[in-house]
Every structure is written in structure tokens, then in C-alpha cells.
Amino acid sequence: MKFVIQRNQLIASVQDVMKAISNRTAIPILTGMKIEVKNHGITLTGSNSDISIESYIPAEEDGIVNVEQIEEGSIVLQAKYFPDIVRKLPEQTVEFEVDENLKVTIRSGKAEFNLNGQDAEEYPHLPKLQTDDSFEMPIDILKSLIKQTVFAVSTMETRPILTGVNVKLNQDKLSFTATDSHRLASREITVKADGINDLNVVIPGKSLNELNKILDDTEETVEISVTNNQILFRTKHLIFLSRILDGNYPETSRLIPEQSKTTIHVNTKELLNTIDRASLLAKEEHNNVVRLTTLENNIVEISSNSPEVGKVTEEITVQSFEGEELKISFSSKYMLDALKAMEVDEVNIDxxxxxxxxxxxPENDDSILQLILPVRTY
Amino acid sequence: MKFVIQRNQLIASVQDVMKAISNRTAIPILTGMKIEVKNHGITLTGSNSDISIESYIPAEEDGIVNVEQIEEGSIVLQAKYFPDIVRKLPEQTVEFEVDENLKVTIRSGKAEFNLNGQDAEEYPHLPKLQTDDSFEMPIDILKSLIKQTVFAVSTMETRPILTGVNVKLNQDKLSFTATDSHRLASREITVKADGINDLNVVIPGKSLNELNKILDDTEETVEISVTNNQILFRTKHLIFLSRILDGNYPETSRLIPEQSKTTIHVNTKELLNTIDRASLLAKEEHNNVVRLTTLENNIVEISSNSPEVGKVTEEITVQSFEGEELKISFSSKYMLDALKAMEVDEVNIDxxxxxxxxxxxPENDDSILQLILPVRTY
Structure with missing residues (x-):
């Protein structure tokens, strides 16, 4: 096995694949990175119990040569040292060579690394997914769906199903929903799902966070397909495979109140900054609880009180106010998370x-929704 | 007590003073920040067992008004929440007011914080230093002296005196020396020390690191004065007081070999990068040890070998080579620290x-010197 590769290409792929490699794993070979060399290009693979990532570097693309002097083969390299080595090599061009004793030589300029490799035959095979039942969507929209919901998953293992995001597809309506039972975030969009009619899976929040990190906006669409216990995200050069959580996701639609007694319409940023300030004194003792009180003349007061430290109050003028007067207390953290996810200048709160x-x-828009349970304080 | 202050001025001072405030202290009031308000300006004070920092904001300076509506007084505020509050206030102008019950009100825009203060009378008085015996030097040179030596102090409390930097002044020669007994860093400069003839103190490395962080280059000179157990650094708006370590610093000059058997002259950056690469595989098992071997034709080989992981070798061409052939092993960390401190393009190694x-x-320059003990590997 042999190849000569452009270092920048290799750095980017190694970084992506490292996100699936853990030092703590029950299967020792999974602490390594698999490198598979074919005449058409190089594939790097990393895997842990939750996700597997494959990154492909084509030998030539758009007239640019990434990989040369290819002799096919494969090897598994200790991943612990590999990213630093690649990043610190002196020259732009890097030569890899593997001998029959699995000794790997990496050369760049006058630097030469000799590493002990492992037999790629011992690396587990990733499950092959049927990709007939698949649909496509723009990468930026997928990233936005993830960012607007994944923060609301539960971090407690007491109800494992809530550590995932419920992804549903029903007649071209794709929805992402997450809840930790104190708050809920959901987003729905319309997709063209020709190859697949119906889908209802729960994807671990951690997997989606990693996926969001490695997806960039240079590649246009992502193809999504599902089997019984795995979901596959495929872009031009990347395969991202995640396990799916077992169990039924709770029905969340009945949690959402259909009527409201008080509605305010407010500038998102202004409310966010005010709540951020009010939360400063509420950090420990009060579990980040702040209070919202409606006053006259479209004024809303945000306040917080920690007897040992002090109190903070701030008034903001809302765009509009309808309905009953209200005093309500809630977690400032949940509120900040929700407001940050809104991506609009003004929001309605019911x-x-x-x-x-x-x-x-958002006003006149049901496609994104954040729900928060208040806190009883008196 | 009352004043109205420009927030940006306050943020900068609070940040500096926070470097002396620790949550863990035997004297509870030292977890707070003292604010002293005089008609001419505001003084913030923070203190711990090692250092004390005072930052002064003049009411007016260079025709710019920083503080207005001053009513004199003083208070101690809980430092834990104060920096975040100041940083997140909505407006550029901030109003402080303290009532007779030590309740502090901080107002900015529509935000109002009410905090419990403590009586400033209970805050310990900082020692007053006689500043007759003082000398001045440019701030940038002081920062450079610190950076070129402080990394070599010992982090072990087995010989406490080695956790400090030995600062000596003798007839206009000012020297900084640090050693952890495996390596030594020293730098000497000439200063105009009219008010002081002779000085030999040991300043904790931690204190100098903090001082280096808060000194910026906007103020031109720093005045240094010493008593029995404290050293004072004073700039236009800042007072930095550190304790001095008890005990005698070891005589280090005899450690420095006067003759050499092998001398190489080499590009600093090239050697640094090569050693950095060679150290990648040497991280844990080998205590970062790399080997330097002289070859023919001005070539030096840097290598490292970890049987479990692999080995790395790299040749560099040195500018000149004189004397005997050599094989020597040393800590790559010590070598990298020393080379980073050199601030010159090329170095001599004897x-x-x-x-x-x-x-x-540096060639033909004895004012800066880094000494490293080799490691026996065979």
C-alpha cells in the first residue's frame, strides 16, 4: 500500500473522522483509524458504539489531483497520534507507505515517522444500508433543524428515549422534536421525499451534535436513509452512520396548549439580553429561576432575587400585549436556549x-415551536 | 457613596483586579472587591495571600471624563458576580449608589441590580511601601524578562525557593534567573537604577505570570520598589504588590559550563518545529525525551523512539557545526520552552x-541564556 497526498485534504478528513473515535472503547481496534486506499481515492473510517464516520478523498476531483502514486491496500493506524502528526508535518505533500509487516512510513520533507499499524481485516465491517428508501434535503436546513431542537434533549439516562431527537416524516412533512420533560423544542419543514413515505425514529442527541459539527456548507444536499436500528446521512464525500434509540417516543402534541390567556409580542434580542442579566444572580441558589411580571402600558418586568446576594429587576417595553395580567417564574437557561434557537427578530409568547x-x-408561523414549563415559586 | 462611570473603563479595571481575587481564601472579605470613591477618581482593590492589585480610574484624564456625580465613600462588593454584571449591563453609562445599610444599587438603562455590600473598614489595609528605594524600567522590557525566564521555575513545593524567579540588581545590571534544577533560564539587562544600588529577591513565578498578564503596553514605564517581604510594581494607574519568597536562592553561575566541546549554530524556528514533531510520539512513555545526533556535512538528526507506537527521525542542516561528534538526549518540552523564549532567528548551542x-x-550575546540538563538514555 502506498500513496502521496495533499496535506490540507488529509487534515480536514482526519478531523471529521476523529469525531467518531474514542480512546475508551471495549474493542481495542476501534481506537484506531482505518485507511483504505483504492485507485479512485482514499477512505478514512472511525467508529464507536454510537456513530461511524467515513470520509472519502477522491484521487482527482474537478481537475485537481489530491492523491497520487497509488498502490491499493488498507491499514489501521493508532488514532491518538495521527491527527497531530498530520497537522505538524513540514511540507504540503505527504507520502504514506505500508510494508508487509504492517509498518507504516509517513514522509514529508525530511521528516519520517515509522508507526506500527494494525491489520485492516480485523476492523469491524460497517453495516451496509439499503439506500433505496431515502430522501434528500439541503445541508443548511438539516443543520438548522438540529440546532433548533437538539439542545432540549434530556441529559439524564433515567428515560433514555428522551436523550434523542424524534425525527418523523409523514407525507413530505419532516419534523424534529426534543424534550427533557421540562421543555420541548420542535421544528417542521416540507421536504420532497419521493423514495420514502413514513418514518418515525429517535436519533441520539450526541450523534446529531457531532453530525452538525462535521457538516459544512460546501456540499449541497444530504441523503438520509434508515434501517431498523441505524440512520445514514450521506453527502458527496462523507458517510455518517448513527444508531437509533429503541423504544417509543412519547406523544408530545397533547402537551401544547391550544388556547392562550396572555400573549406578548417582543423583540427576541432585547428579551434575551434582559433575561441573561436577570439570571446573573440566580446562578446557584435558585436554579436559574427568573420571574416575568406584566405591568401597565406594554411593560414587562423581568426580575430575580437571591436573598444572600441581592436582586435584579429590569423593565422592557413589548411590541404588543393582549389578555390577562400575569406573574410567572421559569428557568432562565431554558428561556435563553429557546430564544437563541428562534432565528427571528421578534417572537410571540403565549x-x-x-x-x-x-x-x-414566530408570529404567524407554526413551523418552529419552543415550549417551557414554568417553575412554582410561591 | 455615589458615582456614574463609563462602563468600558470599569470593565478593564475590574478584569485586572480580579486576577488577585480568589474564591478560596481564609479571610472571607477577600472574596470581595473593594471600591474606594474619591473626588479625584475610583480605586478598585483585590488581594490574596500572594498578591494585591489596585487599579485607579481618574475622574478626568486628558480632557476625557470617566467618572461623574461623585459622592465619596467606599464599599466591598462580592467579586463573584460583579465582573459578569458589569460586562452585561445594557448601556455605556453605569450609576453606583450605596445607602447607609451597605445596600449597593447599580443602574444602567432600565436594568437595576441591588446587591449586599460589606463594610470597607473591614477590608485589610495593604502594606504601605516606601518608594524612595525604587528604579524604573520600560514595561515591554519587564514583560520580556518575565516571559524569557518564568517558565523555568519549579512547580514542585519540595524546594519552595525554586518556585520563584531570582531578581538581582547590581550596579545597573538587572538579572532574572529561574531554575527547576533540570534547566535554567536567565536574562540580564542594563537599567538606570539611581535610587537603589543593590537588590537580591525571589518573586513567586505565579505573581510574575499575573503581572505579565495585566501589564499592557499603553503605559510606558513601571516603577519597582522593594521592602523586606514585598515587591511593588507601579504604573500610572496600577499598583501590583507581591510577596517575596523567604530563603536564599542557590548560586547558579557555577552551573554554566565555561568551555564547550561541540557548538552548532542553527535556525531557531526550524529546530523548534523539528523537535516539536519528534516529541509527538514521545508524549507519555518517554517523558518527552528526544535525541540529537550530529552527522556529516552540517547535518543534525533529531529522533525519538517509542517501541509501542513507532519512531520518528528528521534531519536538519545547521548553519555551522564545530567540535566533536555528539549523541545527546533531552526533554523536548524543556528544549521547546527554551527556543520559544529566545526571540532571535538563529541560536548557538554549546x-x-x-x-x-x-x-x-544568541550568537555574540550573553544577556540571555538557556541551560538544559540532558537525560541519560543508555
Whole structure:
């Protein structure tokens, strides 16, 4: 096995694949990175119990040669040292060579690394997914769906199903929903799903976070396909495979109040900054709880009180106010997360009393919704 | 007590003073920040067992008004929340007011914080230093002296005196020396020290690191004065007070070999990058040890070998080579630290055999010197 590769190409691929490689794994060979060399290009593979990532570097693309002097073969390299080595090599061109004893030589300029490789035959085979039942969507929209929902998954293993995001496809309607049972985030879009009619899976939040990190906006669409226990995201040069969580996701639609008693329309950034300040004193003692009180003349007061430290109050003028007067307390962290996910300048907040969940969404837009349960403080 | 201050001025001062404030202190009031308000300006003070920092904001300077509506007084505020509050206030102008019950009100825009203050009378008085015996030097040179030596102090408390930097002044020669007994860094400069003839103190490395962080290059000179157990650094708006370590610093001059058997002259950056690469595989098992071997034709080989992982070798061509052939092993970390501190494009390295300390310094310049003890590997 032999090849000569452009270092920048290799750095980017190694970084992506490293996201699936863990030092702590029950299968020792999975601490390594598999390098598979074919005449048409190089494939790097990393895998752990949750996700597997394959990154492909074509030998030639758009008239640019990435890989040369190819002799086919494959090897597994210790991943612990490999990214640093590649990043610090002195020249732009890097030569790899593997001998019959699995000794790997990496040369760049006058630097030469001799590493002990492992037999690629011992590396587990990734499951082959049927990609007939698949649909495509723009990468930037997938990233946005992830960012607007994944923060709301549960971090507690007491109800494992809630550590995932519920992804549903039903007649061209694709929805992402996450809840930790104190708050809920959901987003729905329309996709063209010709190859697949119906889908209802729960993807680990961690997997989606990693996927969001390695997807960039240079490649246009991502193809998504599902089997019983795996979901596959495929772009031009990347394969991202995640396990799917077992179990039924709770029905969340009945949690969403259909009527509201108090509605405010407010500048997102202004509310976000005010709540951020009010939360400063509420850090430890009060579990980040802040209070919202409606006053006269479209004024809303945000406040927080920690007897040992002090208190903070701030008034903001909202764009509009309808319905009953209200005093309500909630987690500032949940509120900040929700407002950050909104991606619009102004939001509507619908309350149904101090002890009922409230809803944040853009005006006249039901495609994104954030729900937060209040906190009883008195 | 009352004043109105420009937020940007306050942020910068608070950041500096926070470097002396620790959450873990035997004296509870030292977890707070003292604010002293006089008609001419505001002084913020923070202190721990090692250092004290005072930052002064003049009410007016160069025709610019920083502080207005001053009513004199002083208060101690809990430092834990204060920096975040100041940083996140909505407006550029901030109003402080303290009532007779030590309640502090901080207002900016529509945000209002009410904090519990503590009586400033309970805050310990900082020692007053006689500043007659003082000398001045440019701030950038002081920062450079610190950076070129402080990394070599010991981090072990077994010989406490070695955790400090030995600062000596003798007839206008100012020297900084640090050693952890495996390596030594020293730098000497000429200063105009009219007010002081003779000085020999040991300043904790930690103190100098903090001082280096808060000194910026906008103010031109720093005045240095010393008493029995404290050293004072004073700039236009800053007072930095550090304790001095008890005990005698070892005489280090005899450690420095006067003759050399092998001398190489080499590009600093090239050697640094080569050693950095060679150290990649030497991380854990080998305590970062790399080997330097002289070859023919001005070529030096840098190598490292970890049986479990692999080995790395790289040749560099040195500018000149004189004397005996040499094989020597040393800590790559010490070598990298020393080369980074050199601030010159090319260095001379003088060796006196594989088991004797070697010296790195600029050609024809004895003012900076880095000494490293080799490691016995065979």
C-alpha cells in the first residue's frame, strides 16, 4: 500500500473522522483509524458504539489531483497520534507507505515517522444500508433543524428515549422534536421525499451534535436513509452512520396548549439580553429561576432575587400585549436556549396562566415551536 | 457613596483586579472587591495571600471624563458576580449608589441590580511601601524578562525557593534567573537604577505570570520598589504588590559550563518545529525525551523512539557545526520552552558532552541564556 497526498485534504478528513473515535472503547481496534486506499481515492473510517464516520478523498476531483502514486491496500493506524502528526508535518505533500509487516512510513520533507499499524481485516465491517428508501434535503436546513431542537434533549439516562431527537416524516412533512420533560423544542419543514413515505425514529442527541459539527456548507444536499436500528446521512464525500434509540417516543402534541390567556409580542434580542442579566444572580441558589411580571402600558418586568446576594429587576417595553395580567417564574437557561434557537427578530409568547406551559414561536408561523414549563415559586 | 462611570473603563479595571481575587481564601472579605470613591477618581482593590492589585480610574484624564456625580465613600462588593454584571449591563453609562445599610444599587438603562455590600473598614489595609528605594524600567522590557525566564521555575513545593524567579540588581545590571534544577533560564539587562544600588529577591513565578498578564503596553514605564517581604510594581494607574519568597536562592553561575566541546549554530524556528514533531510520539512513555545526533556535512538528526507506537527521525542542516561528534538526549518540552523564549532567528548551542548541561544563546550575546540538563538514555 502506498500513496502521496495533499496535506490540507488529509487534515480536514482526519478531523471529521476523529469525531467518531474514542480512546475508551471495549474493542481495542476501534481506537484506531482505518485507511483504505483504492485507485479512485482514499477512505478514512472511525467508529464507536454510537456513530461511524467515513470520509472519502477522491484521487482527482474537478481537475485537481489530491492523491497520487497509488498502490491499493488498507491499514489501521493508532488514532491518538495521527491527527497531530498530520497537522505538524513540514511540507504540503505527504507520502504514506505500508510494508508487509504492517509498518507504516509517513514522509514529508525530511521528516519520517515509522508507526506500527494494525491489520485492516480485523476492523469491524460497517453495516451496509439499503439506500433505496431515502430522501434528500439541503445541508443548511438539516443543520438548522438540529440546532433548533437538539439542545432540549434530556441529559439524564433515567428515560433514555428522551436523550434523542424524534425525527418523523409523514407525507413530505419532516419534523424534529426534543424534550427533557421540562421543555420541548420542535421544528417542521416540507421536504420532497419521493423514495420514502413514513418514518418515525429517535436519533441520539450526541450523534446529531457531532453530525452538525462535521457538516459544512460546501456540499449541497444530504441523503438520509434508515434501517431498523441505524440512520445514514450521506453527502458527496462523507458517510455518517448513527444508531437509533429503541423504544417509543412519547406523544408530545397533547402537551401544547391550544388556547392562550396572555400573549406578548417582543423583540427576541432585547428579551434575551434582559433575561441573561436577570439570571446573573440566580446562578446557584435558585436554579436559574427568573420571574416575568406584566405591568401597565406594554411593560414587562423581568426580575430575580437571591436573598444572600441581592436582586435584579429590569423593565422592557413589548411590541404588543393582549389578555390577562400575569406573574410567572421559569428557568432562565431554558428561556435563553429557546430564544437563541428562534432565528427571528421578534417572537410571540403565549401563556395560559402561571402554572401552565407557555409557548414561544414566530408570529404567524407554526413551523418552529419552543415550549417551557414554568417553575412554582410561591 | 455615589458615582456614574463609563462602563468600558470599569470593565478593564475590574478584569485586572480580579486576577488577585480568589474564591478560596481564609479571610472571607477577600472574596470581595473593594471600591474606594474619591473626588479625584475610583480605586478598585483585590488581594490574596500572594498578591494585591489596585487599579485607579481618574475622574478626568486628558480632557476625557470617566467618572461623574461623585459622592465619596467606599464599599466591598462580592467579586463573584460583579465582573459578569458589569460586562452585561445594557448601556455605556453605569450609576453606583450605596445607602447607609451597605445596600449597593447599580443602574444602567432600565436594568437595576441591588446587591449586599460589606463594610470597607473591614477590608485589610495593604502594606504601605516606601518608594524612595525604587528604579524604573520600560514595561515591554519587564514583560520580556518575565516571559524569557518564568517558565523555568519549579512547580514542585519540595524546594519552595525554586518556585520563584531570582531578581538581582547590581550596579545597573538587572538579572532574572529561574531554575527547576533540570534547566535554567536567565536574562540580564542594563537599567538606570539611581535610587537603589543593590537588590537580591525571589518573586513567586505565579505573581510574575499575573503581572505579565495585566501589564499592557499603553503605559510606558513601571516603577519597582522593594521592602523586606514585598515587591511593588507601579504604573500610572496600577499598583501590583507581591510577596517575596523567604530563603536564599542557590548560586547558579557555577552551573554554566565555561568551555564547550561541540557548538552548532542553527535556525531557531526550524529546530523548534523539528523537535516539536519528534516529541509527538514521545508524549507519555518517554517523558518527552528526544535525541540529537550530529552527522556529516552540517547535518543534525533529531529522533525519538517509542517501541509501542513507532519512531520518528528528521534531519536538519545547521548553519555551522564545530567540535566533536555528539549523541545527546533531552526533554523536548524543556528544549521547546527554551527556543520559544529566545526571540532571535538563529541560536548557538554549546554542548560539553552527552552527560553535561548544554547552553542555548544568541550568537555574540550573553544577556540571555538557556541551560538544559540532558537525560541519560543508555
Amino acid at each position: 401563556f395560559t396562566g402561571a402554572m401552565r406551559p407557555f409557548i414561544i414561536r | 554542548f560539553t558532552g552527552a552527560m553535561r548541561p548544554f547552553i542555548i544563546r
